[in-house]
Amino acid sequence: MNYSLKSMIILVSLFIFACYQKPVDTQTAEYGIVIHGGAGWITEGKLSKEEENSYKAKMEEALRRGSQILSEGGSSLDAVAETIMMLEDSPLFNAGKGAVFASSGENELDASIMEGKNLNAGAVAGVKHIKNPIILARAVMEKSPHVLLAQEGAEAFAVEQGFELVDNKYFFTQGRWDDLQNAKKSEQSGNDQSSLINEKEFKFGTVGCAALDKDGNLAAGTSTGGMTNKKFGRIGDSPIIGAGTYADNATCAISATGHGEYFIRNVVTHDISALMEYKGMSLNEAAELVVNKKLKEQGGNGGVISIYKFGNVVMKFNTPGMFRGFMLENNEPQIKMYKN
Secondary structure, eight states, X not given: OOHHHHHHHHHHHXXXXXXXXXXXXXXXXXXXXXXXXXXXXXXXXTSOHHHHHHHHHHHHHXXXXXXXXXXXXXXXXXXXXXXXXXHHTSTTSSSGGGOOXXXXXXXXXXXXXXXXXXXXXXXXXXESSBXXXXXXXHHXXXXXXXXXXXXXXXXXXXXXXXXXXXXXXXXXXXXXXXXXXXXXXXXXXXXXXXXXXXXXXXXXXXXXXXXXXXXXOEEEEEEEOOOTTOOTTOOOSTTSBTTTEEEOTTSEEEEEEEOHXXXXXXXXXXXXXXXXXXXXXXXXXXXXXXXXXXXXXXXXXXXXXXXXXXXXXXXXXXXXXXXXXXXXXXXXXXXXXXXX
């Protein structure tokens, strides 16, 4: 074989090899933040324009605050905690101040937070007197050897750490109280809790956030009041690492909202990360498979928001709507509520 023919064969082989290689990821944004405020039967016309504007305004305020932290060189962990705390302080969402009521007539709150650079995580479940559960979840991560603390034990730890306890009445909102009364009436009519979740009046108001900072570190967090009329100390996916929250610098940061039992069974947030790590899927492909195939086929309602290590944002849900938004670098916030 002459030299020129060998050269041609080598060049053709290299071309064919290059065509079959997965494209190299490029940086979309140096830093960014993405949030959700719950998913469910959120359809156009269900909310008044005034209500729509209230949700959008609060979400924009939270996005701008988180993005400001990131733009000034702050950590993704700081941005996630601060952003979620702002949403917890709003009565609009099922977290903190606007939490739904358990069957007992009290508010029981759950939260979790995770950082991707070292897989450290912290969570609290079933707390009743903590104004901002996401901050206590961070304290569990940073100031205890544990990941998840629950109920009275979590609050005893909070007192040791100097947290001020609030009366459970702090979380009262009339709308959430009315939701509890309606749920109890429906239950008395013979409907079980699982059937209530599929009613068109039901929506998940859990809040969550994922962020990428200038150092390339990812973090995610989730906070919720759980399900209206929940019993027996029920705990959903929000405080469960790998189900409601996950972050790994090698893949993505992700927060979920929806019917928690399904998200726990499918370890949804870790599953999406694992599909990226082990199968080489993109964040979009992995989230689509888990949310709109696996969960949907099982009847699991909800969605996820996530950000990739290069700044790509993905927001997937299988319900008619999801309060969601993102902000990359110095761009304007992008906020959506409905399917389209």
